[in-house]
Amino acid sequence: MALRTIVQYPDPVLNTRAEEVLSIDGHIHQLVADMVETMHAAPGVGLAANQVGVTRRVAIVDLSVGKDPSALVVLINPQILSELQNWFHGRSGWKYRLLILKEKSFGSMERG
Numbered sequence: 001m002a003l004r005t006i007v008q009y010p011d012p013v014l015n016t017r018a019e020e021v022l023s024i025d026g027h028i029h030q031l032v033a034d035m036v037e038t039m040h041a042a043p044g045v046g047l048a049a050n051q052v053g054v055t056r057r058v059a060i061v062d063l064s065v066g067k068d069p070s071a072l073v074v075l076i077n078p079q080i081l082s083e084l085q086n087w088f089h090g091r092s093g094w095k096y097r098l099l100i101l102k103e104k105s106f107g108s109m110e111r112g
């Protein structure tokens with residue numbers, strides 16, 4: 001695993017459409033492992049591949065901030081099925097909408 005640099009706005013990679021992941025190979029396993037290490041070091045609870053300069057449809061979420069390894073969610077090629085039209089207001093003034101993602105399984109990715 002390796003810490004990756006988190007890209008900051010206005011870097012154009014953040015507005016670049018990510019490419020679909022066609023297979024889960026060693027590169028994707030390494031990307032996910034690096035993203036987890038980078039996210040926990042930040043510290044954060046979510047990270048997309050674009051945020052580390054990689055234009056692949058990969059994102060991770062860990063609401064436990066590394067305290068519970070089973071809480072890690074890896075999203076590969078997520079697709080939005082629908083979204084609520086209402087905006088919600090969170091802490092620190094963040095606005096967000098709830099998105100419902102389509103689940104598609106490639107199989108398991110074991111943590112090493």
